[in-house]
Amino acid sequence: MMTANEIRDSYLKFFESKGHVIVPSAPIVVKDDPTLMFTNAGMNQWKDIILGTKEPDPRRRTDSQKCLRVSGKHNDLEEVGRDSALSHHTMFEMLGNWSFGDYFKEGAIDYAYEYLVDVLHLDPKDLYVTVFEGDASENLGRDDEAAGYWAKHFPKNHIVNGNKHDNFWEMGDTGPCGPCSEIHIDFRPEEEKAKVPGEELVNKDHPQVIEIWNIVFMQYNRKADGSLEPLKMHVIDTGMGFERLVRLMQGKSSNYDTDIFTSIITEIENLSGKKYSHTFPEGPNGEGTNAEQKVDIAIRVVADHLRAVAFSIADGQLPSNAKAGYVIRRILRRAVRYAYTFLDQKAPFMYKLVPVLVHEMGGAYPELPAQQELISRVIKEEEDSFLRTLEKGIQLLNGDMDELKKNAKTQLDGEKAFRLFDTYGFPLDLTELICGENGFTVDEEGFDREMAKQKARARNAAAVENGDWVEIKNGEQEFVGYDYTEYECHILRYRKVTQKKNTFYEVVLDHTPFYGEMGGQVGDQGSLVSENETVDVIDTKRENNQSVHIIKKLPQNIEADFMACVDTDKRNASAANHTATHLLDYALKQVLGGHVEQKGSFVSPTTLRFDFSHFQKVTDEELRQVERLVNKMIREDYALDEHRNVPIEEAKELGAIALFGEKYGDKVRVVRFGPTCEFCGGIHATSTGRIGFFKILGESSVAAGVRRIDAITGDQCEEAIYQVEDTLKAIRALFNNAKDLKATIAKHIEENAAMKKSIESFRQQAVERTVKKLVENTINVNGTTVVKATLPIDPASAKDIVFKVREKISSNLLCVLGTVHEGRPALSVMLSDDMVSEHELNAGKMIREAAKLIQGGGGGQPHYAQAGGKNADGISAAVDKVIELANL
Numbered sequence: 031m032m033t034a035n036e037i038r039d040s041y042l043k044f045f046e047s048k049g050h051v052i053v054p055s056a057p058i059v060v061k062d063d064p065t066l067m068f069t070n071a072g073m074n075q076w077k078d079i080i081l082g083t084k085e086p087d088p089r090r091r092t093d094s095q096k097c098l099r100v101s102g103k104h105n106d107l108e109e110v111g112r113d114s115a116l117s118h119h120t121m122f123e124m125l126g127n128w129s130f131g132d133y134f135k136e137g138a139i140d141y142a143y144e145y146l147v148d149v150l151h152l153d154p155k156d157l158y159v160t161v162f163e164g165d166a167s168e169n170l171g172r173d174d175e176a177a178g179y180w181a182k183h184f185p186k187n188h189i190v191n192g193n194k195h196d197n198f199w200e201m202g203d204t205g206p207c208g209p210c211s212e213i214h215i216d217f218r219p220e221e222e223k224a225k226v227p228g229e230e231l232v233n234k235d236h237p238q239v240i241e242i243w244n245i246v247f248m249q250y251n252r253k254a255d256g257s258l259e260p261l262k263m264h265v266i267d268t269g270m271g272f273e274r275l276v277r278l279m280q281g282k283s284s285n286y287d288t289d290i291f292t293s294i295i296t297e298i299e300n301l302s303g304k305k306y307s308h309t310f311p312e313g314p315n316g317e318g319t320n321a322e323q324k325v326d327i328a329i330r331v332v333a334d335h336l337r338a339v340a341f342s343i344a345d346g347q348l349p350s351n352a353k354a355g356y357v358i359r360r361i362l363r364r365a366v367r368y369a370y371t372f373l374d375q376k377a378p379f380m381y382k383l384v385p386v387l388v389h390e391m392g393g394a395y396p397e398l399p400a401q402q403e404l405i406s407r408v409i410k411e412e413e414d415s416f417l418r419t420l421e422k423g424i425q426l427l428n429g430d431m432d433e434l435k436k437n438a439k440t441q442l443d444g445e446k447a448f449r450l451f452d453t454y455g456f457p458l459d460l461t462e463l464i465c466g467e468n469g470f471t472v473d474e475e476g477f478d479r480e481m482a483k484q485k486a487r488a489r490n491a492a493a494v495e496n497g498d499w500v501e502i503k504n505g506e507q508e509f510v511g512y513d514y515t516e517y518e519c520h521i522l523r524y525r526k527v528t529q530k531k532n533t534f535y536e537v538v539l540d541h542t543p544f545y546g547e548m549g550g551q552v553g554d555q556g557s558l559v560s561e562n563e564t565v566d567v568i569d570t571k572r573e574n575n576q577s578v579h580i581i582k583k584l585p586q587n588i589e590a591d592f593m594a595c596v597d598t599d600k601r602n603a604s605a606a607n608h609t610a611t612h613l614l615d616y617a618l619k620q621v622l623g624g625h626v627e628q629k630g631s632f633v634s635p636t637t638l639r640f641d642f643s644h645f646q647k648v649t650d651e652e653l654r655q656v657e658r659l660v661n662k663m664i665r666e667d668y669a670l671d672e673h674r675n676v677p678i679e680e681a682k683e684l685g686a687i688a689l690f691g692e693k694y695g696d697k698v699r700v701v702r703f704g705p706t707c708e709f710c711g712g713i714h715a716t717s718t719g720r721i722g723f724f725k726i727l728g729e730s731s732v733a734a735g736v737r738r739i740d741a742i743t744g745d746q747c748e749e750a751i752y753q754v755e756d757t758l759k760a761i762r763a764l765f766n767n768a769k770d771l772k773a774t775i776a777k778h779i780e781e782n783a784a785m786k787k788s789i790e791s792f793r794q795q796a797v798e799r800t801v802k803k804l805v806e807n808t809i810n811v812n813g814t815t816v817v818k819a820t821l822p823i824d825p826a827s828a829k830d831i832v833f834k835v836r837e838k839i840s841s842n843l844l845c846v847l848g849t850v851h852e853g854r855p856a857l858s859v860m861l862s863d864d865m866v867s868e869h870e871l872n873a874g875k876m877i878r879e880a881a882k883l884i885q886g887g888g889g890g891q892p893h894y895a896q897a898g899g900k901n902a903d904g905i906s907a908a909v910d911k912v913i914e915l916a917n918l
């Protein structure tokens with residue numbers, strides 16, 4: 031039996047033997063395409079080639095791409111673990127072969143047949159292929175061409191027509207698309223096959239008749255207005271579900287029984303004490319109808335989601351509250367919730383599975399072993415915090431259920447269920463489960479209503495409308511920004527973008543010195559200048575490997591000759607900060623150790639932020655060492671030593687540091703300053719001396735195992751020094767320009783403390799004297815000892831006094847003290863215990879009533895209460911009022 035690793039190899043080798051170059055997987059997290067958060071198909075990384083904005087070289091490629099289908103057009107999240115064929119995943123590998131303007135339908139069909147039948151020895155009798163049947167609304171006919179080529183290999187009944195949903199593949203709402211042929215396999219037992227022919231079960235959700243390979247004939251670009259525009263070049267994009275192929279080749283009944291998952295599942299069994307029973311899900315939504323099925327679903331969800339989360343973290347996407355980070359957090363929480371509910375895991379547990387995953391997949395994906403510790407720590411911290419949230423949510427739900435019981439109701443409000451979902455991450459099924467166990471139902475319609483409202487709010491907040499690109503001139507963009515800050519150019523194309531009622535335009539130039547935001551460095555600003563007008567470029571983004579310039583209004587003559595001029599002050603400041611991050615990265619590795627890896631950065635003209643892996647706080651002493659080293663490298667004034675188009679292997683040999691999760695082409699740019707050497711596409715200072723000076727402002731934690739340094743450079747340091755200097759001067763002036771400022775301040779602090787001590791001792795003496803006087807001057811009213819006075823003292827002393835009076839007179843005591851301190855009146859009432867228990871007096875109640883006379887309020891316990899007020903003139907009357915209320 032072939033192992034998963036052998037199967038992956040055999041695919042890549044087959045296509046290599048057919049003239050394809052084996053290329054690495056792109057990162058799972060997409061960084062420079064606003065239409066996508068995660069790689070959802072192998073073709074994503076070739077989008078620019080398919081759309082014709084980049085030359086294809088080489089034209090034939092093959093790869094195994096890490097994909098994640100959890101958002102947007104392709105979202106399989108809810109299917110995972112419970113679809114009828116158990117063949118969906120969040121993260122999966124897609125085997126692909128690519129032809130960019132080389133072979134087309136016939137070649138792709140012949141290769142697919144040869145690989146499946148001649149190499150893997152699948153029986154063609156079990157294979158079915160689908161062909162796009164055409165679609166009147168798109169004005170597209172049947173793909174007879176593909177059908178004709180398939181007919182070379184298969185009888186008619188193995189070629190099945192399919193509709194637009196199944197046989198017209200699109201990446202997203204816009205972008206490359208085309209008709210496709212899917213290959214399905216029927217692996218039912220022979221007697222079943224005899225009863226119902228396979229072609230009737232294609233695309234019918236039969237657990238044993240499943241799609242394994244999709245061959246897309248990319249012919250169109252879907253535009254924003256919904257129309258289809260023919261592509262200039264025909265492209266073959268094939269995607270084979272690796273996990274499904276392995277299941278087939280290993281003769282297993284589900285993907286989870288293959289060697290891709292078995293060791294992870296065994297570890298889940300070991301850690302949780304639950305058994306995996308290999309059941310298929312039942313129930314209306316595949317949620318499982320008995321305990322065994324529910325446990326199996328939970329085990330599959332945990333095994334699947336672990337991969338999605340671990341690969342995303344390895345590619346640099348930490349769980350967070352926004353965008354891609356939030357999607358990852360939700361996937362992880364979904365797994366934790368399943369484990370909590372069905373596997374009884376009330377403490378962090380997923381992180382313990384990381385070693386097995388790394389052992390299984392680390393060979394093919396070295397980013398996993400390299401970052402194992404970080405992955406484990408991040409997952410554990412996320413689990414910890416979500417479990418705390420779950421506990422809080424459960425407490426809240428218990429409170430809600432108590433309320434229902436009290437009001438003799440049986441249904442929980444949809445709004446309450448939604449609040450649990452929104453704030454505590456409780457999906458409806460969990461709330462229903464807990465409510466069900468306690469005999470309550472949940473108002474699902476109300477929940478759906480709230481959910482719809484929230485979605486509408488989110489849509490309004492995020493609404494960005496991209497118009498179609500309007501072509502002005504044919505051509506590819508050339509970036510000249512490493513060598514120039516001004517360059518002659520023409521507009522190639524533009525589009526209108528509307529976001530929250532603001533309209534702006536995005537422009538692509540044939541030549542541009544503008545750097546588009548990438549790799550943590552902000553985009554350039556500047557202007558486009560023609561003979562008659564100047565248009566401000568307010569920002570530059572990077573999209574599909576091009577700089578896209580953002581302008582507020584279109585130039586009147588769009589076809590004019592322009593000069594693209596970068597704002598060099600801003601650019602130089604950003605460049606210096608970027609160069610400083612390279613020095614900082616180097617210095618951190620020297621001072622803290624080789625485990626330090628860049629996890630993110632942000633540089634603008636005024637900001638320098640650098641995130642890196644390190645597992646404890648960086649000490650002040652270490653930070654100083656880092657600063658010293660960076661500043662030394664600045665003073666060395668190392669010149670920028672830049673190498674463009676270096677073959678990636680050669681760059682690695684040079685010792686250049688690559689970042690996990692970054693997409694690098696076959697040729698890369700290597701940037702060196704002195705001992706530092708990194709893969710980098712950013713804009714840099716011409717030499718380190720230009721940074722001027724480097725100063726760390728702070729060090730903090732971003733996530734488990736990830737620290738952040740905020741720093742400043744150049745003239746910002748100058749300003750910071752002036753600020754410190756001014757503050758010091760001001761302090762020195764306050765201390766009469768003392769020579770030894772530190773000693774003078776220390777002396778003042780000491781004197782201050784000594785003074786506080788003696789004031790306290792004087793206060794205590796005054797309290798004692800007052801108590802003595804009060805105790806000597808009591809009045810007896812019908813057997814009660816009444817102590818009453820109005821004094822000019824502070825409330826804290828008043829409290830001390832009444833407690834001390836009570837120590838001396840422990841029965842039949844009513845002590846009422848009116849005080850006025852800094853113009854503010856206050857009232858204190860103290861009763862001995864017997865006055866409370868036997869005479870049923872209550873200091874709190876009396877004081878509330880009496881405090882009205884000082885326009886105040888207060889309260890306390892039955893034996894002691896205090897109140898403050900505004901009207902000092904009423905204080906004596908208030909004291910008398912308390913005595914009157916006591917009714918002695």
Ligand code: SER
Binds near residue numbers: 199244246268
């Ligand atoms: N793009 C197609 C898919 O994702 C084939 O690779 O299914």
